[in-house]
Amino acid sequence: MNGSLRSGSTPVRHFLPALLFILVSCASGTTAGTAVPEDLRISYVISMDDAVNHNFRVTMTLEGISQDTVVLKMPVWTPGYYWIQNYPKNLSRLEIRDGAGRECAFTKTAKNAWQVYAGGADRLTASWVIYGNSHSVADAFIDTTHAFIVPAAILLYPADALTAPSRVTLDLYRGWTAVSTGLEPVATPADFGKTTDTGGKPADAAGVAPSQGQVWTFTSSCYDVLFDSPILAGNQEVMTFTVNSVPHHIAVLNPGTYDREALKRDYAKVVESAVSIIGEMPYNHYTFIIMGRGMGGLEHLNSMAVFTGREDGDIYPSDRQSFRGWMEFIAHEFFHLYNIKTIRPIALGPFDYDKENYTNMLWVSEGFTVYYENIIMNRAGFMTPDEMLESLSRSITAYEAIPGSRVQSATLSSFDTWINFFSFSENSQNTTISYYDKGCGLGLLLDLKIRHSTGNRKSLGDVMRTLYYDYHKRLGRGFTDDEFRTECEKTAGTDLGELFGWASSVVRPDYDRYLGYAGLYLKEEAPSAPGGRVRFVIKRKEKMTPEQETIYNDLFREIK
Ligand SMILES: [Zn+2]
Incomplete structure (x- = not known):
């Protein structure tokens, strides 16, 4: 692999004090008529x-x-x-x-x-x-x-x-x-x-x-x-580690017994890996709020709130699969401090707290965050290339294997989240898809397309950095749907109508052509048992061209 063709990470440039960050957030909320x-x-x-x-x-x-x-x-x-x-x-x-x-x-x-x-x-x-x-x-x-x-x-x-x-x-x-x-x-x-x-x-x-x-x-x-x-508030244990001198607090209710120093080192690796994608830490402290009984997680400006789903609050599982699953979850919520909090669709802030705030773009804000979970975990040394392929295959299967994939687009799934996401029924998979899953699949295809059309000199990471530095920091606002596509096309140096068409329609993406840019293809596997679901599995071609090899090796990195 030629080092000069590497993309997808930049050195940390400097640290913006949180005060300035917060002022930027608030200034963008000033509108006429709200004296x-x-x-x-x-x-x-x-x-x-x-x-x-x-x-x-x-x-x-x-x-x-x-x-x-x-x-x-x-x-x-x-x-x-x-x-x-x-x-x-x-x-x-x-x-x-x-x-x-x-x-x-x-x-x-x-x-x-x-x-x-x-x-x-x-x-x-x-x-x-x-x-x-x-x-x-x-x-x-x-x-x-x-x-x-x-x-x-x-x-x-x-x-x-x-x-x-x-x-x-x-x-x-x-x-x-x-x-x-x-x-x-x-x-x-x-x-x-x-x-x-x-x-x-x-x-x-x-x-x-x-x-x-x-x-x-x-x-x-x-x-x-x-x-x-x-x-x-309570009597939670608080563990603190620093990344580039910035404190990160892990606040956990009912902590288990584990090696706290190893835990802090591993959480720090996830933070460093995520920060390296954008190159700047837009906060002067970050808090992981981790609770036990309950479901899910939610991203916030300079914190996250997540549940382990268990009374004992195990935040550092010892078996490899559980550890990977948990740290992927942490990586996801952490990366949101970029993708959705600072790199954001224009509809998502300043907020209207009286009613729904509609956007077509959650396939980017949530789906790309799922895609970046894989990259962050791989760069942190916690996910092998094969495990990345497995994980991405699961996301593609989650929507391609259900009838809803030919009924609802990723943009409509985003817009209708207010009425669909928490109203899951027995009919949901017939008429809807998840923008998390399809957004992840489209994020992979977009990254591959940009890498292919630029000789791997640019990647989706360049788009994310442009949105962060030019829109969030310079303009102090989010981006419109059209601006997002324009920035992607500027980075790719080519028209991306085909890919954006897959986001806004139910046409099946041409997976093999785009995966082929990295020497990959999609294999449909029959259900393993009667009544089961088909699986879509991303496979490596036996022979790759030097260009495919370069893109593959840059995206799916061997871990030590
Ligand atoms: Zn999310």
Whole structure:
């Protein structure tokens, strides 16, 4: 292999402080007609003293508001989880008072909106209770062992103030000593009684008396940051490792027994491998929130929340297959901090928290993330070329072997995620596909096409870097469907109408021609048992041309 033809990774260029990253995220949320009062100050206190009843008691204080009527809202969904959750269903006992303690009348004007008659008061205090008893990455949970706070699921906010900063104080359940989140800390229990460096006020200025539990305070630069920063509070174990001097915290409930130093080294390898694809770390700290009982995982700005699905919270399986499966999952959620959080379709941020945010592009945001799981794991030394081929074959089989592949396109699957993804039925495979699976298959074909048409001088990685540096960093926004195709074609130096046609239609892709660029082909294997499903398996040709060999060896790297 000729080293000069290698592509797909770049050295880490430099580290962007998270503050700048967050400012960029918030600045892009400023739109005409959303004037935030200049003096508006928003602070929350989340009390966990009623954990035994699964209740959060929340207080929001607005200062500098001075309007006759104020509209308060609550999100109906949370970023990354494309499903209308109707969070206000868990809210009760809403009370609103002015600065003099007088009760303010309010009217409910929508399922997630309240019009408050504030009478020009400068200060309003709203308090409410949220019931949290669901083990999901998109729901709030609290009992006497821990609390998982999904901010969109428990916080009201002043309408038209989505770009405003706010402060969140946590009053922990007694005996809890740990808080894990991507938010920036203002004050921890160690700071009480001292003067903070953020305005000269004592850390307990929020008026919280830490009579029972610890009190922690965090700040957020806007609601797109706050609503994308879950919080785990309890007595979780926190393990910290650094990559290029940037701290990464693994916060885990009910940890198992394993070699913690080896675990940190392996998690660091996944981070390094993912970072090498884009070449920059857009955060100054990252938190892995890992819980036990529950399902799934969700990506966030500079954190992830995942469940092991087991009580013991095994986050470092000892058998190779389970280890690979778990680390692929971690690699997937981690790579989202690029692909969807910074490299994103224009519809996915700034968010509208009142309703569905439609995009045709989840086959790129989710499907390519599945594709990159394989590359990250291979570059980290955890997945052999044969295992990569096996994994990619599984993704292709998942959609090509079901009737839905000739009924629903990848773009329609993306658009309709709001009504399809969590409404799986016995008929789903007849009429729908997963944009995760087909997006992964198309990501592989696109990568091969770009490599072939550029003599392996360019790859899909070059497209991802262009979207990151030119759109996210330079323009401060996401990309349109057309811009995405244009950037792919510019990188490939050729028309990609055929491939984009496969994304937006149900025409079967010409796998063998595209796989052939790397000396591969797709073999259809009959079901192993009557009534079983056909399998599609990517195979290596016996003889490869030098060009095929170059592309194959660059993409499917031998591991040491
Ligand atoms: Zn994902």
